[in-house]
Amino acid sequence: MDTFTGMLEQMEKMSPSDRQKTMDLARGDCICGDCPTHDACMQVKEELLYCLTAKSACTVVKKACLCPNCPLTPRMGLSHAYYCARGSEKEIRKIV
Numbered sequence: 001m002d003t004f005t006g007m008l009e010q011m012e013k014m015s016p017s018d019r020q021k022t023m024d025l026a027r028g029d030c031i032c033g034d035c036p037t038h039d040a041c042m043q044v045k046e047e048l049l050y051c052l053t054a055k056s057a058c059t060v061v062k063k064a065c066l067c068p069n070c071p072l073t074p075r076m077g078l079s080h081a082y083y084c085a086r087g088s089e090k091e092i093r094k095i096v
């Protein structure tokens, strides 16, 4: 089992409040806010943490992606980028 699927299993076993706490902590570490692709629409909607949630509701114009440099990438075992345009790691991997 890789780091990401292990992390998913751990989160599934958590209580809803612990899961929410984990998501809140991860959101605090997300560096999307510093990314040139993160535009005014995304800021107004207060979007972050696309890798664990879903793609942006805004029209994404790709400029660069900071995900490979994000602390969550090694911690969560993420292996993709441009989650705002592509959807979550789970969606990209087609894990249901």
Ligand code: SF4
Pocket (backbone or CB within 6 Å): 026, 029, 030, 031, 032, 048, 049, 050, 051, 052, 066, 067, 068, 070, 071, 072, 073, 078, 083, 084
């Ligand atoms: S990997 Fe990308 S989308 Fe996920 S928390 Fe980090 S910067 Fe945000």
Ligand code: SF4
Pocket (backbone or CB within 6 Å): 031, 032, 033, 035, 036, 037, 038, 050, 064, 065, 066, 067, 081, 082, 083, 084, 085
């Ligand atoms: S997912 Fe990647 S491209 Fe999109 S805003 Fe976050 S760091 Fe930038």
